[in-house]
Ligand SMILES: NC(=O)c1ccc[n+]([C@@H]2O[C@H](COP(=O)([O-])OP(=O)(O)OC[C@H]3O[C@@H](n4cnc5c(N)ncnc54)[C@H](O)[C@@H]3O)[C@@H](O)[C@H]2O)c1
């Protein structure tokens with residue numbers, strides 16, 4: 626059987642370039658296209674040369690319709706509005722859409738749900754094995770500890786990140802809330818500033834640090850009188866996200882339409 630053809634969106638971005646290298650290094654997939662947004666200086670250039678290496682015979686394009694039509698999978702780490710548009714195109718092409726983009730509003734998620742009626746969408750705010758294991762641990766610890774244990778999620782990322790809390794922080798917050806039998810919307814505390822009053826018992830708080838080239842760090846803190854439990858994940862290389870995304874694209878090849886996440890892919 627022919628190896629699945631993969632199109633990478635946002636190919637000049639931090640994750641885009643890492644994904645290109647990961648797919649090129651795989652013997653299980655073919656890179657068949659690279660998409661960037663209109664006006665990006667890489668448009669019309671050979672992808673390999675734009676990345677500073679040898680020519681690859683793939684021209685970076687802003688014609689997403691044409692590029693996605695020939696793909697079996699689209700790996701997409703861009704921005705919410707772009708991802709919603711790519712979801713429609715992937716659905717029309719019946720291609721697996723792997724979404725790493727974060728920062729969606731609920732209206733965006735409704736549109737992704739509609740697209741997933743036609744083709745598989747695999748979406749996760751973090752595609753690393755370690756974070757997806759940590760999600761399960763967070764749910765268990767939250768369920769085991771009573772409401773006298775306060776839960777706080779602290780995350781740190783590089784100074785170019787545009788959304789907060791991070792997608793990962795929200796996954797961890799959702800897991801903690803689920804462990805306590807609630808949705809995150811019921812327990813989430815808005816960002817703190819000024820005279821906030823004392824902490825609301827049972828709430829889940831979020832704090833975001835932005836600086837330098839931090840790839841991604843997450844702590845889930847469970848704090849009570851006299852002791853603390855801290856669950857921590859440290860990412861030091863974006864390759865962990867790209868490897869997870871490629872694994873998801875391959876896993877999705879024999880799946881029907883629907884919404885999936887990395888727990889499905891990893892069998893967690
Ligand atoms: N799920 C994960 O494991 C994971 C890991 C890392 C980053 N992310 C997320 O991935 C996204 C991208 O992160 P990044 O650090 O690579 O950002 P980046 O800014 O370096 O790259 C984004 C790229 O998308 C391109 N883009 C934006 N709109 C586009 C459009 N309409 N058409 C085509 N290309 C478009 C930009 O030009 C840019 O090259 C963010 O939402 C980030 O939070 C997720």
Ligand SMILES: O=C(O)C1=N[C@H](C(=O)O)CCC1
Pocket residue numbers: 727750751782783786790791792793794840841
């Ligand atoms: O660099 C980013 O941006 C990252 N985004 C994801 C998130 O929002 O959690 C994953 C970690 C890196």
